[in-house]
Protein backbone atom coordinates (compact mmCIF):
# COMPACT_ATOMS: atom_id res chain seq x y z
CA UNK A 1 0.00 0.00 0.00
CA UNK A 2 2.91 2.31 0.63
CA UNK A 3 5.01 1.41 -2.36
CA UNK A 4 4.90 3.17 -5.66
CA UNK A 5 4.71 1.29 -8.91
CA UNK A 6 4.06 2.76 -12.28
CA UNK A 7 5.98 1.26 -15.13
CA UNK A 8 4.86 3.79 -17.64
CA UNK A 9 5.75 6.70 -15.47
CA UNK A 10 9.26 5.29 -14.91
CA UNK A 11 9.71 4.96 -18.66
CA UNK A 12 8.61 8.52 -19.15
CA UNK A 13 11.04 9.82 -16.55
CA UNK A 14 13.94 7.93 -18.08
CA UNK A 15 13.02 9.12 -21.54
CA UNK A 16 12.85 12.74 -20.41
CA UNK A 17 16.18 12.47 -18.65
CA UNK A 18 17.81 10.99 -21.74
CA UNK A 19 16.52 13.73 -23.99
CA UNK A 20 18.07 16.28 -21.69
CA UNK A 21 21.65 15.13 -22.43
CA UNK A 22 22.92 15.97 -18.98
CA UNK A 23 25.95 14.91 -17.02
CA UNK A 24 25.50 15.11 -13.26
CA UNK A 25 26.88 13.54 -10.15
CA UNK A 26 24.52 13.12 -7.20
CA UNK A 27 25.34 11.84 -3.74
CA UNK A 28 23.07 9.96 -1.38
CA UNK A 29 23.89 9.01 2.20
CA UNK A 30 21.88 5.91 2.90
CA UNK A 31 22.68 2.23 2.55
CA UNK A 32 19.04 1.47 1.81
CA UNK A 33 19.14 3.90 -1.13
CA UNK A 34 22.25 2.15 -2.39
CA UNK A 35 20.48 -1.19 -2.11
CA UNK A 36 17.52 0.09 -4.15
CA UNK A 37 19.87 1.51 -6.77
CA UNK A 38 21.80 -1.73 -7.22
CA UNK A 39 18.99 -4.21 -6.73
CA UNK A 40 16.89 -2.73 -9.52
CA UNK A 41 19.77 -1.86 -11.83
CA UNK A 42 18.99 1.83 -11.48
CA UNK A 43 22.67 2.72 -11.27
CA UNK A 44 23.25 1.42 -14.81
CA UNK A 45 19.98 2.83 -16.11
CA UNK A 46 20.75 6.28 -14.72
CA UNK A 47 24.31 6.19 -16.02
CA UNK A 48 22.82 5.78 -19.49
CA UNK A 49 21.00 9.06 -18.78
CA UNK A 50 24.23 10.80 -17.79
CA UNK A 51 23.64 10.57 -14.06
CA UNK A 52 26.05 9.02 -11.62
CA UNK A 53 24.89 8.44 -8.07
CA UNK A 54 27.47 7.83 -5.40
CA UNK A 55 27.11 6.74 -1.79
CA UNK A 56 28.65 9.11 0.70
CA UNK A 57 29.08 8.49 4.43
CA UNK A 58 25.62 6.94 4.71
CA UNK A 59 26.37 3.72 6.52
CA UNK A 60 26.48 4.03 10.31
CA UNK A 61 28.55 0.89 10.76
CA UNK A 62 31.07 2.01 8.12
CA UNK A 63 31.64 5.48 9.59
CA UNK A 64 32.22 4.10 13.09
CA UNK A 65 35.89 4.71 13.80
CA UNK A 66 38.61 2.13 14.54
CA UNK A 67 38.84 3.67 18.02
CA UNK A 68 35.18 2.97 18.77
CA UNK A 69 35.59 -0.63 17.61
CA UNK A 70 38.61 -1.01 19.90
CA UNK A 71 36.70 0.44 22.84
CA UNK A 72 34.05 -2.21 22.38
CA UNK A 73 36.59 -4.98 21.98
CA UNK A 74 38.49 -3.91 25.08
CA UNK A 75 35.32 -3.86 27.18
CA UNK A 76 34.48 -7.33 25.85
CA UNK A 77 37.93 -8.60 26.76
CA UNK A 78 37.50 -7.18 30.26
CA UNK A 79 34.43 -9.30 30.88
CA UNK A 80 31.60 -6.93 30.03
CA UNK A 81 28.62 -8.24 28.09
CA UNK A 82 28.64 -6.49 24.72
CA UNK A 83 25.36 -6.06 22.89
CA UNK A 84 24.94 -4.49 19.47
CA UNK A 85 23.31 -4.79 16.06
CA UNK A 86 24.50 -7.77 14.01
CA UNK A 87 26.68 -5.96 11.51
CA UNK A 88 29.03 -4.58 14.13
CA UNK A 89 30.29 -8.02 15.06
CA UNK A 90 32.25 -8.62 11.88
CA UNK A 91 33.89 -5.22 11.64
CA UNK A 92 37.62 -5.87 11.84
CA UNK A 93 39.44 -4.17 14.70
CA UNK A 94 43.24 -3.91 14.84
CA UNK A 95 43.64 -7.55 15.87
CA UNK A 96 40.18 -9.06 16.19
CA UNK A 97 36.54 -8.47 15.51
CA UNK A 98 33.81 -8.82 18.13
CA UNK A 99 32.74 -12.08 16.53
CA UNK A 100 36.26 -13.46 17.02
CA UNK A 101 36.07 -12.47 20.70
CA UNK A 102 32.91 -14.51 20.96
CA UNK A 103 34.77 -17.63 19.83
CA UNK A 104 37.29 -16.86 22.59
CA UNK A 105 34.52 -17.04 25.16
CA UNK A 106 33.73 -13.36 25.58
CA UNK A 107 30.09 -12.48 26.12
CA UNK A 108 29.00 -10.84 22.87
CA UNK A 109 25.35 -10.66 21.87
CA UNK A 110 23.54 -9.36 18.82
CA UNK A 111 20.22 -7.69 19.37
CA UNK A 112 17.45 -6.54 17.06
CA UNK A 113 16.59 -3.58 19.23
CA UNK A 114 18.18 -1.69 22.14
CA UNK A 115 15.23 -2.92 24.21
CA UNK A 116 16.51 -6.49 23.89
CA UNK A 117 19.77 -5.35 25.44
CA UNK A 118 17.93 -3.69 28.33
CA UNK A 119 15.80 -6.80 28.89
CA UNK A 120 18.95 -8.89 29.02
CA UNK A 121 20.44 -6.52 31.59
CA UNK A 122 17.29 -6.76 33.71
CA UNK A 123 17.43 -10.54 33.67
CA UNK A 124 21.17 -10.70 34.36
CA UNK A 125 21.80 -8.26 37.18
CA UNK A 126 25.24 -9.69 37.93
CA UNK A 127 26.49 -8.74 34.45
CA UNK A 128 27.57 -5.35 33.19
CA UNK A 129 25.75 -4.99 29.88
CA UNK A 130 27.10 -2.46 27.37
CA UNK A 131 25.12 -1.57 24.26
CA UNK A 132 27.10 -0.20 21.33
CA UNK A 133 24.72 2.47 20.11
CA UNK A 134 25.37 3.10 16.42
CA UNK A 135 23.09 4.79 13.93
CA UNK A 136 21.98 8.17 12.67
CA UNK A 137 18.95 10.25 13.65
CA UNK A 138 16.67 7.33 12.70
CA UNK A 139 18.09 5.11 15.42
CA UNK A 140 19.21 7.60 18.06
CA UNK A 141 15.63 8.26 19.31
CA UNK A 142 15.30 4.57 20.21
CA UNK A 143 18.32 4.99 22.49
CA UNK A 144 16.90 8.23 23.89
CA UNK A 145 13.58 6.56 24.69
CA UNK A 146 15.29 3.73 26.55
CA UNK A 147 17.51 6.09 28.57
CA UNK A 148 14.49 8.21 29.58
CA UNK A 149 12.79 5.03 30.75
CA UNK A 150 15.45 4.46 33.43
CA UNK A 151 17.16 1.22 32.44
CA UNK A 152 18.82 -0.85 35.21
CA UNK A 153 22.11 0.21 36.76
CA UNK A 154 24.06 -2.60 35.13
CA UNK A 155 23.19 -1.21 31.68
CA UNK A 156 25.23 1.39 29.82
CA UNK A 157 25.81 2.55 26.27
CA UNK A 158 28.89 3.26 24.22
CA UNK A 159 27.43 6.12 22.27
CA UNK A 160 28.43 6.17 18.60
CA UNK A 161 25.35 7.97 17.25
CA UNK A 162 26.04 10.46 14.50
CA UNK A 163 24.00 13.11 12.77
CA UNK A 164 23.81 13.73 9.03
CA UNK A 165 23.52 17.45 8.16
CA UNK A 166 27.00 18.60 9.18
CA UNK A 167 28.60 15.56 7.55
CA UNK A 168 27.05 16.73 4.28
CA UNK A 169 28.36 20.21 4.93
CA UNK A 170 31.86 18.79 5.39
CA UNK A 171 31.65 16.83 2.13
CA UNK A 172 30.58 19.94 0.25
CA UNK A 173 33.18 22.14 1.94
CA UNK A 174 36.05 19.73 1.44
CA UNK A 175 35.43 20.14 -2.27
CA UNK A 176 37.21 16.93 -3.23
CA UNK A 177 34.40 16.09 -5.62
CA UNK A 178 31.90 18.20 -7.38
CA UNK A 179 28.39 17.12 -6.43
CA UNK A 180 25.49 18.55 -8.39
CA UNK A 181 22.79 17.45 -5.98
CA UNK A 182 22.07 15.60 -2.76
CA UNK A 183 19.57 12.79 -2.28
CA UNK A 184 18.62 13.01 1.38
CA UNK A 185 17.86 9.95 3.50
CA UNK A 186 14.14 9.31 3.98
CA UNK A 187 14.17 7.80 7.42
CA UNK A 188 16.65 10.21 8.98
CA UNK A 189 14.36 12.93 7.62
CA UNK A 190 11.28 11.21 9.10
CA UNK A 191 12.75 12.26 12.45
CA UNK A 192 14.48 15.58 11.70
CA UNK A 193 12.12 16.93 9.02
CA UNK A 194 13.18 19.07 6.09
CA UNK A 195 14.56 22.19 7.78
CA UNK A 196 17.97 20.97 9.00
CA UNK A 197 19.13 20.61 5.38
CA UNK A 198 18.00 24.06 4.26
CA UNK A 199 21.29 25.82 5.02
CA UNK A 200 23.08 23.61 2.49
CA UNK A 201 20.99 24.88 -0.41
CA UNK A 202 21.21 28.46 0.80
CA UNK A 203 24.90 28.55 1.55
CA UNK A 204 26.28 26.22 -1.10
CA UNK A 205 23.60 26.54 -3.75
CA UNK A 206 23.09 22.78 -3.86
CA UNK A 207 19.80 21.13 -4.85
CA UNK A 208 18.41 18.54 -2.42
CA UNK A 209 15.58 16.03 -2.55
CA UNK A 210 14.43 13.91 0.37
CA UNK A 211 13.29 10.61 -1.03
CA UNK A 212 11.98 7.14 -0.24
CA UNK A 213 13.19 3.66 -1.05
CA UNK A 214 11.13 2.42 -3.97
CA UNK A 215 12.76 2.54 -7.39
CA UNK A 216 10.11 5.09 -8.36
CA UNK A 217 11.09 7.31 -5.44
CA UNK A 218 14.68 7.41 -6.62
CA UNK A 219 13.75 8.11 -10.23
CA UNK A 220 11.48 10.93 -9.16
CA UNK A 221 14.17 12.35 -6.89
CA UNK A 222 16.66 12.36 -9.75
CA UNK A 223 14.16 14.07 -12.02
CA UNK A 224 13.45 16.68 -9.36
CA UNK A 225 17.14 17.38 -8.85
CA UNK A 226 17.65 17.75 -12.60
CA UNK A 227 14.71 20.15 -12.70
CA UNK A 228 16.10 22.22 -9.85
CA UNK A 229 19.44 22.50 -11.62
CA UNK A 230 17.73 23.51 -14.83
CA UNK A 231 15.76 26.21 -13.08
CA UNK A 232 18.80 27.17 -11.03
CA UNK A 233 16.64 27.28 -7.91
CA UNK A 234 18.17 24.92 -5.37
CA UNK A 235 16.12 24.07 -2.29
CA UNK A 236 15.06 21.14 -0.12
CA UNK A 237 12.32 19.32 -2.00
CA UNK A 238 10.37 16.58 -0.28
CA UNK A 239 9.43 13.65 -2.48
CA UNK A 240 8.75 11.38 0.51
CA UNK A 241 5.74 13.22 1.93
CA UNK A 242 4.04 9.97 2.89
CA UNK A 243 6.63 9.65 5.65
CA UNK A 244 8.47 12.96 6.02
CA UNK A 245 6.84 16.15 7.21
CA UNK A 246 8.41 19.59 7.40
CA UNK A 247 8.87 19.37 11.16
CA UNK A 248 9.66 15.63 11.28
CA UNK A 249 8.76 13.61 14.35
CA UNK A 250 8.64 16.28 17.04
CA UNK A 251 8.22 13.85 19.90
CA UNK A 252 11.30 11.88 18.87
CA UNK A 253 13.33 15.04 18.21
CA UNK A 254 12.55 16.46 21.62
CA UNK A 255 13.62 13.18 23.22
CA UNK A 256 16.90 13.50 21.34
CA UNK A 257 17.31 17.00 22.76
CA UNK A 258 16.48 15.83 26.27
CA UNK A 259 19.01 13.01 26.31
CA UNK A 260 21.90 13.99 24.06
CA UNK A 261 24.15 16.90 23.36
CA UNK A 262 25.74 17.53 19.97
CA UNK A 263 29.51 17.13 19.95
CA UNK A 264 32.35 17.24 17.44
CA UNK A 265 33.03 13.71 16.29
CA UNK A 266 35.43 11.72 14.10
CA UNK A 267 33.98 9.71 11.24
CA UNK A 268 35.96 7.01 9.50
CA UNK A 269 37.70 8.54 6.51
CA UNK A 270 37.00 12.10 7.63
CA UNK A 271 38.60 14.72 9.79
CA UNK A 272 36.67 15.57 12.97
CA UNK A 273 33.27 16.89 11.91
CA UNK A 274 31.92 19.80 13.95
CA UNK A 275 28.70 19.02 15.82
CA UNK A 276 28.09 15.70 14.11
CA UNK A 277 27.92 13.29 17.01
CA UNK A 278 25.71 12.65 20.00
CA UNK A 279 26.80 12.06 23.56
CA UNK A 280 24.71 11.60 26.71
CA UNK A 281 24.00 14.73 28.71
CA UNK A 282 25.62 14.93 32.16
CA UNK A 283 22.51 13.88 34.06
CA UNK A 284 22.63 10.52 32.26
CA UNK A 285 26.34 9.90 32.68
CA UNK A 286 25.77 6.84 34.85
CA UNK A 287 24.66 5.16 31.59
CA UNK A 288 27.70 6.36 29.67
CA UNK A 289 30.07 3.40 29.27
CA UNK A 290 32.97 5.76 28.50
CA UNK A 291 32.60 7.33 31.95
CA UNK A 292 31.59 4.19 33.80
CA UNK A 293 34.61 2.26 32.52
CA UNK A 294 37.00 5.16 32.15
CA UNK A 295 39.82 3.24 33.81
CA UNK A 296 39.53 0.32 31.41
CA UNK A 297 39.37 2.56 28.35
CA UNK A 298 42.19 4.88 29.51
CA UNK A 299 44.93 3.22 27.36
CA UNK A 300 42.94 3.95 24.19
CA UNK A 301 42.70 7.67 24.87
CA UNK A 302 46.05 8.60 23.40
CA UNK A 303 46.55 5.63 21.11
CA UNK A 304 46.84 6.23 17.35
CA UNK A 305 44.62 4.07 15.19
CA UNK A 306 45.14 3.02 11.62
CA UNK A 307 42.74 1.82 8.93
CA UNK A 308 42.99 -1.83 7.82
CA UNK A 309 45.93 -2.18 5.41
CA UNK A 310 44.99 -1.52 1.80
CA UNK A 311 41.37 -0.76 2.60
CA UNK A 312 39.94 2.26 0.80
CA UNK A 313 36.75 2.69 2.83
CA UNK A 314 37.77 6.24 3.72
CA UNK A 315 37.83 7.37 0.09
CA UNK A 316 34.62 5.46 -0.58
CA UNK A 317 32.82 7.18 2.27
CA UNK A 318 33.91 10.56 0.90
CA UNK A 319 32.50 9.56 -2.49
CA UNK A 320 35.86 9.66 -4.27
CA UNK A 321 35.94 6.10 -5.60
CA UNK A 322 33.57 3.19 -6.11
CA UNK A 323 34.08 -0.22 -4.53
CA UNK A 324 35.42 -1.58 -7.80
CA UNK A 325 38.33 0.85 -7.61
CA UNK A 326 39.63 -0.96 -4.54
CA UNK A 327 42.18 -3.58 -5.60
CA UNK A 328 41.12 -5.84 -2.73
CA UNK A 329 37.45 -5.89 -3.77
CA UNK A 330 36.10 -9.36 -4.41
CA UNK A 331 39.51 -11.02 -4.20
CA UNK A 332 41.12 -10.46 -0.82
CA UNK A 333 38.08 -8.68 0.58
CA UNK A 334 34.72 -10.49 0.46
CA UNK A 335 31.70 -10.62 2.80
CA UNK A 336 33.06 -13.91 4.13
CA UNK A 337 36.48 -12.35 4.82
CA UNK A 338 35.94 -8.61 5.02
CA UNK A 339 38.94 -6.31 5.26
CA UNK A 340 37.00 -3.13 5.93
CA UNK A 341 33.59 -2.19 7.33
CA UNK A 342 32.15 -1.26 3.91
CA UNK A 343 32.30 -4.98 3.03
CA UNK A 344 30.77 -6.02 6.36
CA UNK A 345 27.67 -3.96 6.66
CA UNK A 346 24.57 -4.67 4.60
CA UNK A 347 24.54 -0.91 4.20
CA UNK A 348 28.16 -0.71 3.10
CA UNK A 349 28.81 0.05 -0.52
CA UNK A 350 31.29 -2.85 -1.01
CA UNK A 351 28.86 -5.36 0.49
CA UNK A 352 26.01 -4.13 -1.70
CA UNK A 353 28.22 -4.05 -4.79
CA UNK A 354 29.35 -7.59 -4.11
CA UNK A 355 25.83 -8.84 -3.55
CA UNK A 356 24.37 -7.55 -6.79
CA UNK A 357 27.34 -7.25 -9.07
CA UNK A 358 29.33 -10.41 -8.59
CA UNK A 359 26.51 -12.86 -9.06
CA UNK B 360 20.39 0.23 9.36
CA UNK B 361 17.95 3.00 8.58
CA UNK B 362 15.71 0.39 7.04
CA UNK B 363 12.15 0.77 8.32
CA UNK B 364 9.07 -1.28 7.53
CA UNK B 365 5.42 -0.23 7.43
CA UNK B 366 2.84 -2.10 9.49
CA UNK B 367 -0.62 -1.66 10.99
CA UNK B 368 -1.23 -1.23 14.71
CA UNK B 369 -3.64 -3.95 15.88
CA UNK B 370 -3.30 -3.75 19.66
CA UNK B 371 -1.89 -1.26 22.13
CA UNK B 372 -0.57 -1.78 25.63
CA UNK B 373 -0.46 1.87 26.70
CA UNK B 374 1.14 1.33 30.07
CA UNK B 375 4.16 -0.37 28.60
CA UNK B 376 4.16 1.67 25.39
CA UNK B 377 4.04 -1.48 23.32
CA UNK B 378 1.88 -2.23 20.29
CA UNK B 379 1.29 -5.32 18.22
CA UNK B 380 2.05 -4.47 14.62
CA UNK B 381 0.74 -6.43 11.64
CA UNK B 382 3.14 -6.43 8.70
CA UNK B 383 0.87 -8.51 6.46
CA UNK B 384 1.82 -12.06 5.39
CA UNK B 385 0.72 -13.25 8.83
CA UNK B 386 3.66 -11.53 10.46
CA UNK B 387 2.87 -9.77 13.70
CA UNK B 388 5.49 -8.37 16.02
CA UNK B 389 5.63 -6.12 19.02
CA UNK B 390 6.99 -2.63 18.63
CA UNK B 391 7.71 0.14 21.09
CA UNK B 392 5.46 3.16 20.49
CA UNK B 393 7.05 5.69 22.83
CA UNK B 394 8.21 7.85 19.91
CA UNK B 395 4.75 8.33 18.36
CA UNK B 396 1.21 9.10 19.53
CA UNK B 397 -0.60 6.36 17.73
CA UNK B 398 -4.04 4.67 17.70
CA UNK B 399 -5.20 1.18 16.80
CA UNK B 400 -5.78 0.96 13.05
CA UNK B 401 -3.09 3.47 12.11
CA UNK B 402 -0.07 2.56 10.05
CA UNK B 403 3.44 3.13 11.36
CA UNK B 404 6.97 2.80 10.11
CA UNK B 405 8.99 0.49 12.36
CA UNK B 406 12.76 0.71 12.75
CA UNK B 407 14.85 -1.37 15.17
CA UNK B 408 11.81 -2.34 17.21
CA UNK B 409 10.39 1.19 17.48
CA UNK B 410 7.59 2.87 15.56
CA UNK B 411 9.31 6.02 14.30
CA UNK B 412 6.55 7.71 12.31
CA UNK B 413 2.85 7.45 11.49
CA UNK B 414 1.93 6.86 7.86
CA UNK B 415 -1.02 8.04 5.87
CA UNK B 416 -2.18 5.34 3.42
CA UNK B 417 -3.53 8.01 1.08
CA UNK B 418 -0.16 9.55 0.57
CA UNK B 419 1.45 6.91 -1.64
CA UNK B 420 -1.25 7.42 -4.27
CA UNK B 421 -1.10 11.16 -3.92
CA UNK B 422 2.66 11.12 -4.43
CA UNK B 423 2.25 9.46 -7.81
CA UNK B 424 -0.61 11.71 -8.88
CA UNK B 425 1.24 14.85 -7.91
CA UNK B 426 4.34 13.73 -9.68
CA UNK B 427 2.47 12.85 -12.85
CA UNK B 428 1.12 16.34 -12.84
CA UNK B 429 4.57 17.84 -12.41
CA UNK B 430 5.94 15.72 -15.17
CA UNK B 431 3.26 16.58 -17.70
CA UNK B 432 3.07 20.26 -16.83
CA UNK B 433 6.68 21.09 -16.91
CA UNK B 434 8.47 18.60 -19.06
CA UNK B 435 12.18 18.90 -18.42
Ligand code: SF4
Pocket residue numbers: 310311312313316323326327328329330333334338339340341342343344350
Ligand atom coordinates in the same frame (compact mmCIF):
# COMPACT_ATOMS: atom_id res chain seq x y z
S1 SF4 C 1 36.62 -3.76 -0.91
FE1 SF4 C 1 37.17 -4.21 1.22
S2 SF4 C 1 39.20 -3.37 1.45
FE2 SF4 C 1 38.33 -2.43 -0.36
S3 SF4 C 1 37.36 -0.53 0.35
FE3 SF4 C 1 35.81 -2.13 0.39
S4 SF4 C 1 35.88 -2.90 2.47
FE4 SF4 C 1 37.79 -1.78 2.18
